[in-house]
Amino acid sequence: xxxxRVNAEAPQNPAHTETRREDYRPPDWLVxxxxxxxxxxxxxxxxQSKLKVERNPEGAPGAPLLLNGDDLKPVGVWIDxxxxxxxxxKGSDLLIPLDGDSHEIGIETEISPAANSKLMGLxxxxxxxxxxxxxxxxxxxxxxxxxxxxxxxxxxRMDADKAQxxxxxxxxxxxxxxxxxxxxxxxxxxxxxxxxxxxALVAGDLKANRDTFTSMSGRKVDLGIWVREADLPKTxxxxxxxxxxMQWDEETYGREYDLDLFNIVAVSDFNMGAMENKGLNIFNSxxxxxxxxxxxxxxxxxxxxxxxxxxxxxxSGDRVTCRDWFQLSLKEGFTVFRDQSFSADIGSPxxxxxxxxxxxxMIQFQEDSGxxxxxxxxxxxxxxxxxxxxxxxxxxxxxxxxxxxxxxPKKFRAGTDLYxxxxxxxxxxxxxxxxxxxxxxxxxxxxxKLWYSQAGTPHVTARLEQDGGKAKLHxxxxxxxxxxxxxxxxxxxxxxxxxxxxxxxxxIAPERLIMLEEAEQTVEFDNVGEAALLSINRSFxxxxxxxxERGDGELEKLAASxxxxxxxxxxIQELMxxxxxATANGETVDSGAVLxxxxxxxxxxQLDPAFKAEAILPPxxxxxxxxxxxxxxxxxxxxxxxLRSAIGKELAGELSNAxxxxxQPGEDLSKEAKGARRLRTIAxxxxxxxxxxxxxxxxxxQFDSADNMTDRQGALVVLxxxxxxEREQALKAFYDRYEDDPLxxxxxxAVQASAQRxxxxxxxxxxxxxxxxAITNPNRLRSIAAxxxxxxxxxxxxxxxxxxxxxxxxxxADKVNPQVAARMVPPFGRxxxxxxxxxxxxxxxxERMLETPGLSKDLYEQLSKSLA
Ligand code: BES
Ligand code: ZN
Numbered sequence: 001x002x003x004x005r006v007n008a009e010a011p012q013n014p015a016h017t018e019t020r021r022e023d024y025r026p027p028d029w030l031v032x033x034x035x036x037x038x039x040x041x042x043x044x045x046x047x048q049s050k051l052k053v054e055r056n057p058e059g060a061p062g063a064p065l066l067l068n069g070d071d072l073k074p075v076g077v078w079i080d081x082x083x084x085x086x087x088x089x090k091g092s093d094l095l096i097p098l099d100g101d102s103h104e105i106g107i108e109t110e111i112s113p114a115a116n117s118k119l120m121g122l123x124x125x126x127x128x129x130x131x132x133x134x135x136x137x138x139x140x141x142x143x144x145x146x147x148x149x150x151x152x153x154x155x156x157r158m159d160a161d162k163a164q165x166x167x168x169x170x171x172x173x174x175x176x177x178x179x180x181x182x183x184x185x186x187x188x189x190x191x192x193x194x195x196x197x198x199x200a201l202v203a204g205d206l207k208a209n210r211d212t213f214t215s216m217s218g219r220k221v222d223l224g225i226w227v228r229e230a231d232l233p234k235t236x237x238x239x240x241x242x243x244x245x246m247q248w249d250e251e252t253y254g255r256e257y258d259l260d261l262f263n264i265v266a267v268s269d270f271n272m273g274a275m276e277n278k279g280l281n282i283f284n285s286x287x288x289x290x291x292x293x294x295x296x297x298x299x300x301x302x303x304x305x306x307x308x309x310x311x312x313x314x315x316s317g318d319r320v321t322c323r324d325w326f327q328l329s330l331k332e333g334f335t336v337f338r339d340q341s342f343s344a345d346i347g348s349p350x351x352x353x354x355x356x357x358x359x360x361x362m363i364q365f366q367e368d369s370g371x372x373x374x375x376x377x378x379x380x381x382x383x384x385x386x387x388x389x390x391x392x393x394x395x396x397x398x399x400x401x402x403x404x405x406x407x408x409p410k411k412f413r414a415g416t417d418l419y420x421x422x423x424x425x426x427x428x429x430x431x432x433x434x435x436x437x438x439x440x441x442x443x444x445x446x447x448x449k450l451w452y453s454q455a456g457t458p459h460v461t462a463r464l465e466q467d468g469g470k471a472k473l474h475x476x477x478x479x480x481x482x483x484x485x486x487x488x489x490x491x492x493x494x495x496x497x498x499x500x501x502x503x504x505x506x507x508i509a510p511e512r513l514i515m516l517e518e519a520e521q522t523v524e525f526d527n528v529g530e531a532a533l534l535s536i537n538r539s540f541x542x543x544x545x546x547x548x549e550r551g552d553g554e555l556e557k558l559a560a561s562x563x564x565x566x567x568x569x570x571x572i573q574e575l576m577x578x579x580x581x582a583t584a585n586g587e588t589v590d591s592g593a594v595l596x597x598x599x600x601x602x603x604x605x606q607l608d609p610a611f612k613a614e615a616i617l618p619p620x621x622x623x624x625x626x627x628x629x630x631x632x633x634x635x636x637x638x639x640x641x642x643l644r645s646a647i648g649k650e651l652a653g654e655l656s657n658a659x660x661x662x663x664q665p666g667e668d669l670s671k672e673a674k675g676a677r678r679l680r681t682i683a684x685x686x687x688x689x690x691x692x693x694x695x696x697x698x699x700x701x702q703f704d705s706a707d708n709m710t711d712r713q714g715a716l717v718v719l720x721x722x723x724x725x726e727r728e729q730a731l732k733a734f735y736d737r738y739e740d741d742p743l744x745x746x747x748x749x750a751v752q753a754s755a756q757r758x759x760x761x762x763x764x765x766x767x768x769x770x771x772x773x774a775i776t777n778p779n780r781l782r783s784i785a786a787x788x789x790x791x792x793x794x795x796x797x798x799x800x801x802x803x804x805x806x807x808x809x810x811x812x813a814d815k816v817n818p819q820v821a822a823r824m825v826p827p828f829g830r831x832x833x834x835x836x837x838x839x840x841x842x843x844x845x846x847e848r849m850l851e852t853p854g855l856s857k858d859l860y861e862q863l864s865k866s867l868a
Pocket of ligand 2 (some may be wrong): 309313332
């Protein structure tokens, strides 16, 4: 065995090395073909690779071959068939000096899936073996140029104990199998060249829900969703969603599936939601398994969304991939936009839009206004795993949506057709994407490109000035400074705008698209027949913060009559937000207009229940915080409770009707039934705020009689925040019933960590000691950490115990799984926005964490940036 030589040039503290976009260079070596042989075992797996390497004419002349590795030791290296000692380690990478232009490199490594708690590379989960390679996990399996612009054709042989691992899967199609001596092997080939991050392998005792899909050109595709046998009955919805997604992508984007086989595997230990490996998607079981007894309507919708998202990547990600990780939004922003459109088309477009905007505001706007703000196409990173963010994903999706708004649907489709055709089989950039849209449409999109490079959420002001039949709309924009970008240019902001008659409630100036491109701009409307109300940023056409000069009376009118459902929702929410922010600031404000708008919405015969539910739900405590100069969590909580209680008391009749009338049979998954259930639980929530004793009884009755998880969990959420004997009864009944179902026990943890109670910190401390808590399982860890971090009032408990608890948990988690630990930091990032005492305590916890020896690169980056 060759000894391991450590190069003196290796960086002392890898935590500090930054990768910069401007340093991108084409690879020195290409790998047209890759052959892998796995001798699989939980404790020990042997990996033998054979790489056909060719010098890249575009690379640096004479450069050695640098193969990335992470936690790997080469057992042996072969060059053109001969064992070689002519290599060295450069940090954790393998450096092989090579003359000539073409060689065959053989490498053998040995890895331990059982010891892999980071869940990156090849790891063990529930007795099976699986992989996660995006972004840089492949280098934990074997030495390889682990960068997305090196595309290779893979041939993979898996050899394993037949009883332990009866099923062997990897990308592409099986080409040969064999067995003997209790072992078996399978060889697969993937005909499509792919980057290493799309490699996948699964071995285990799995059973498939099988189906077929016939594609538009008549190709029969075998579909398989692989799970443990006991979970098979819970795979029907995922399978139906997959077929729906395949059909939708053919109809909407003209994209057809390209292999004879499409497999999905569900695993219970997974860092993210799911992964789009070519022909073999690997999923967090939370996004596959569902039935009416264990999954909520939201779970069902999420499964459809995530299954569609990963499937859509087959074109937007796999066939056309990213040149480098700075282009991540090329595949993720676009694919999120695609999955959002899919969900809108199969459900209710207005409610879907409201939901997506809520997520954007809650997560992306927060990120964009804090220390972790970065552009959709970042300029640098320390750890790429930290950049799978709401900015890359959700703001990236908004950017694609704006391009579509500007082009219109036909030209947009022509643009995506050209993009897929032009870059098929390539690693592309965000610029390539925009260029394809421009070339196909003949429309210049330069003005929108600033959205890729400039971080921060634009703030737009609008004021309508009317003089008889003429109206002037005065617009202004400010883009706030973000880390590394103190001064901003004005952006191109597409604002869908209409005027609504104050008296008639009719659309008196039809919707038009206004492009705000200057810091200040005035737009005129002629022939305005009556006093007009401004309806702007309709359907949320641009991801900006709007500050519109409008009185409560005007908002009330828009809340009742705006012709755009999103704008109508906004008017109601804006009324509530104004009242909440003023009350939290200690002002005494009349709640008449708010109650009027909520009551009118509830009583409407035209609005559907799903819309009503979204509209009447008071904005979250964190959104209220965004409206305050200094965030005071106690004042915000008190104000929101006051509003919830007022609505619950004043509108008890309407809410009772909605709650009682909302009980739909659990097997009915139509959007009408889902909407009624959603309104039902929100009504219950508000009723309980108005009358806690009665609320506890109602909630317990809903809990006991529920025939589906939506109603049952909805009632449990209400009870969890109350002080009533029914609370403990329901929590115990829920636990006892689902003790053996990990995904439901995750809910049981999360419900308690989200509870609005003075003692939630004590509760989460106890939960972290619970026998079923496991820091090694990302879902279970998140069921406490993510839920608690988002629970503003509890996390920001004045004692500072919430901060200490989460910081301790992050430090513990970092030892096990740095990627997941680093994702728990953002709640601390907003420390500067809070009142002095809390800000000091949050900062102290950040500093304490940062000073801890042995931090991962992931956590180091998030902490140091949060303090900068
Ligand atoms: N490619 C990602 C999965 C991924 C993310 C792998 C980060 C490695 C690091 C996948 O396509 C994805 O985006 N998954 C999302 C869900 C999706 C519906 C937005 C996820 O896992 O959260
Ligand atoms: Zn994705």
